[in-house]
Amino acid sequence: MRGSAVFAIVTRQxxxxxxxxxxxxxxxxxxxxxxVLWGFITRYLNALTGPRFNFVPALLGAVLxxxxxxxxxxxxxxxxxxxxxxxxxxxxxxxxxTIAEYLCGLVITSxxxxxxxxxxxxxxxxxxxxxxxxxxxxxxxxxxLVLFLTGVALGILGAAIVLRFGPxxxxxIWPIPSILSPFxxxxxxxSTLPAWMQGVGRVLPPAYVFDAMRAILAGKAVGTLDLVxxxxxxxxxxxxxxxxxxxxxxxxxxxxxxxxxxAETVS
Amino acid sequence: xxxxxxxxxxxxxxxxCKSFGDLEAVKDVSFSIEAxxxxxxxxxxxxxxxxxxxxxxxxxxxTAGEIRVDGFDLARRRRQALxxxxxxxxxxxxxxxxxxxxxxxxxxxxxGTPRLGERIEALLETYDLKHYRRVKCxxxxxxxxxxxxxxxxxxxxxxxxxxxEPTASIDPATARDIRGRIVAFARETRGAVLWTSHNMYxxxxxxxxxxxxxxxxxxxxxxxxxxxxxxxxANLEDLFVRVAxxxxxxxxxxx
Numbered sequence: 001m002r003g004s005a006v007f008a009i010v011t012r013q014x015x016x017x018x019x020x021x022x023x024x025x026x027x028x029x030x031x032x033x034x035x036v037l038w039g040f041i042t043r044y045l046n047a048l049t050g051p052r053f054n055f056v057p058a059l060l061g062a063v064l065x066x067x068x069x070x071x072x073x074x075x076x077x078x079x080x081x082x083x084x085x086x087x088x089x090x091x092x093x094x095x096x097x098t099i100a101e102y103l104c105g106l107v108i109t110s111x112x113x114x115x116x117x118x119x120x121x122x123x124x125x126x127x128x129x130x131x132x133x134x135x136x137x138x139x140x141x142x143x144x145l146v147l148f149l150t151g152v153a154l155g156i157l158g159a160a161i162v163l164r165f166g167p168x169x170x171x172x173i174w175p176i177p178s179i180l181s182p183f184x185x186x187x188x189x190x191s192t193l194p195a196w197m198q199g200v201g202r203v204l205p206p207a208y209v210f211d212a213m214r215a216i217l218a219g220k221a222v223g224t225l226d227l228v229x230x231x232x233x234x235x236x237x238x239x240x241x242x243x244x245x246x247x248x249x250x251x252x253x254x255x256x257x258x259x260x261x262x263a264e265t266v267s
Numbered sequence: 268x269x270x271x272x273x274x275x276x277x278x279x280x281x282x283x284c285k286s287f288g289d290l291e292a293v294k295d296v297s298f299s300i301e302a303x304x305x306x307x308x309x310x311x312x313x314x315x316x317x318x319x320x321x322x323x324x325x326x327x328x329x330t331a332g333e334i335r336v337d338g339f340d341l342a343r344r345r346r347q348a349l350x351x352x353x354x355x356x357x358x359x360x361x362x363x364x365x366x367x368x369x370x371x372x373x374x375x376x377x378x379g380t381p382r383l384g385e386r387i388e389a390l391l392e393t394y395d396l397k398h399y400r401r402v403k404c405x406x407x408x409x410x411x412x413x414x415x416x417x418x419x420x421x422x423x424x425x426x427x428x429x430x431x432e433p434t435a436s437i438d439p440a441t442a443r444d445i446r447g448r449i450v451a452f453a454r455e456t457r458g459a460v461l462w463t464s465h466n467m468y469x470x471x472x473x474x475x476x477x478x479x480x481x482x483x484x485x486x487x488x489x490x491x492x493x494x495x496x497x498x499x500x501a502n503l504e505d506l507f508v509r510v511a512x513x514x515x516x517x518x519x520x521x522x
Contacts, residue, residue: 008376012362015369086362091419094324094354095377096346254328256287259321 001104005097009105010112013079017113027113028120031067035121038063039129057135057217059187062210064121064131066186069147069154069206070177071117075110076155077162077173084167089261093253099246106159107152114151136216142227143209149234150205154180156241160248163257185210205234276335277302277351277426277459278323283332285318285483292318294483296332300459302426305450307470307491308463310480311511316463319480320356320429323461325349337426350378353420356431360412363405367396367415370404371422378423390418394448410441417448428452430462434469442466446473467504471495477503479510486510 017023042055049055083092092102125131133140158173165172183197184206190198201207208230212222252258276299285293293315300306308316321327323334325345334341339348361370368387375383391397394414399407404415413433420428430449434442450473453460464470470477471491479487479494487494487510491503500506 002379004376004379008373011376012365012369012373015365015373019364082362082364086364087359088362090324090326090356090359091361091374092377094326094349094352095374096350096379097377098346250328253326256318256321256327258326259317 001098001101005101006104006108008097009079009102010108013082013105013109013113016082024116027071027117031071031117031121032124034063034067035060035124035129039125042129054217056129056131058214060125060129060131061133061136062186062213064125065143065147065209065213066177066181066206067121068114068118068144069151071114072110072148072151073155073158073177074174075113076106076152077158078113079106079109080155080159080162081170084162084170084261087261089258093249093258099249100242103156103242103245106155110152110155111148114148136213139212139216139222139227142231143213146205146209146230146234149231149238153234153237153241156238156245160241160245163245163252164248180204180206183207189214203233205230205237208233276300277337278461279333279335280319280323281333281335283319283322283334284330285315285322285327286330292483293322293329296480296483296485298478298485298488300427300461302459303453303457304476305453305460305462305474307474307477308461308480309465309467309470309477309507313482314480315483316480317431318483320354320431320461320463323427323429324352324354350423351426352429353378353423353425353427354429354431355413355416355420355433356429357413357433357435358431359416361404361415361419363403366401366403367391367407367418368400370415371419374419375422380422386422390421393421394418410437410445413437413441413445417445421452424456424458426458428458428460430460432464433462434464434466442469449473467502467507471503479507481511 038060042060045055045059083089136143154176158176161172162169183193183201184204185193185201186206190201190207190211193201208226212226212230215222278300280299281297283293283296284291296315296319298306308319310316318327322329323336323341325341325348334348336348337351339351341348361374365373368391371387371390372383375386380386391400394417396411396414396418399411399415404412407415417433428449433449434445437445446469449460449462452458462470462474474491476489477487477491477494478485489497495501495503495506498506498509500509
């Protein structure tokens with residue numbers, strides 16, 4: 001893998017962000033609004049229940065973690081969509097750039113953009129609503145790792161879907177986190193769900209994060225296996241998503257989809 | 268405007284075929300281009316010119332056949348083959364939301380161009396783009412965008428340059444300027460050029476050889492002057508029109 005090629009993809013996104021505040025603002029604004037909204041909801045719930053249970057780490061923390069996953073996913077897909085919107089596929093894919101370098105560039109871009117959103121969320125949640133990450137202990141590191149990897153996997157999968165089905169399929173990509181959230185138990189234990197939804201949830205890495213988070217907040221021990229399954233599953237999904245993207249790219253090259261993204265006709 | 272042609276093949280295309288379902292877009296096309304040579308790929312719309320170029324660019328997989336760039340098999344050593352290739356096409360402008368300099372920097376990094384800053388400065392100078400370096404490509408005129416695309420195509424000092432109608436939709440003076448730059452590229456760097464165009468005067472002026480493609484097959488091949496003389500037409504355009512008509516409406520065979 002050539003560092004200059006990977007850095008080229010990141011640099012392109014940096015130029016776009018630097019030159020356009022309208023691209024930067026949504027990375028911070030929507031997650032900040034979410035934190036404010038849920039921050040006040042948790043305050044209200046705390047006022048109702050008294051000191052018996054603190055909703056801040058359970059609900060506001062969960063919102064923050066879930067929004068982080070969404071930001072990572074959107075970081076990857078938005079960077080990819082920039083090439084869709086500017087009809088840049090022919091220019092990009094007719095170079096020595098490999099798929100691994102391209103995807104790596106998208107992921108690094110996503111790290112940078114999602115860290116911006118995370119910083120805004122953490123600042124608001126800790127300073128305004130008193131969220132403390134100490135409540136989660138050392139497990140916070142694998143939590144973020146699992147959500148980051150899952151966001152990357154979803155982002156790459158979303159990019160593959162758009163590459164395969166065309167720009168109009170973008171609308172399928174944006175709601176993916178919302179569709180998954182009921183299954184992973186962001187706000188409730190998996191046991192709340194009917195059996196088939198629990199089955200789906202168990203194959204989704206974030207479910208292990210939110211289950212472990214609730215266990216820690218309830219003062220229960222989290223099994224080492226539970227802490228391992230999430231990262232292993234998430235890593236497997238990243239590899240699977242990369243394989244799907246590479247397969248779709250091969251299909252696009254075989255059928256002329258890449259060429260048609262730029263040329264209106266294939267003569 | 269033509270350059271002298273030495274004798275080493277930069278591009279070798281052998282028995283190239285591409286089918287889309289039942290449609291055979293390219294059928295058994297073979298040709299080669301030597302260093303410093305400019306070859307015109309001409310033919311009516313739908314003849315298979317862009318399909319051929321897309322296969323050489325690695326963005327379309329051939330159904331059969333082999334493509335070698337500077338000796339590298341494109342199917343097996345894609346990166347090495349494409350590292351020696353670049354292209355400019357009227358339908359593939361650079362991202363309009365980046366400036367000229369930003370686009371050149373990004374693509375220069377992708378190609379791994381050594382001493383990129385110096386290379387960009389040299390290309391901005393050569394293609395009269397210094398005044399536009401901080402202008403977004405999307406607001407440039409067609410001629411300026413063509414010059415930027417050509418500058419991008421020169422970033423990696425390609426051994427093979429593919430041009431798909433590089434002078435389409437631009438005024439005659441700018442088109443002449445661009446033709447001059449491409450001829451200079453072939454002469455000075457001994458780069459090989461494959462050039463598609465519907466402008467037969469342009470093709471006759473700059474190309475050493477012409478491949479006439481129709482319905483995916485090479486119908487005629489040779490130097491423009493030789494083809495005109497052999498077929499008794501007044502010029503390449505007359506030959507093009509006649510051969511295109513005959514190819515599209517073949518005369519019924521005698522009983």
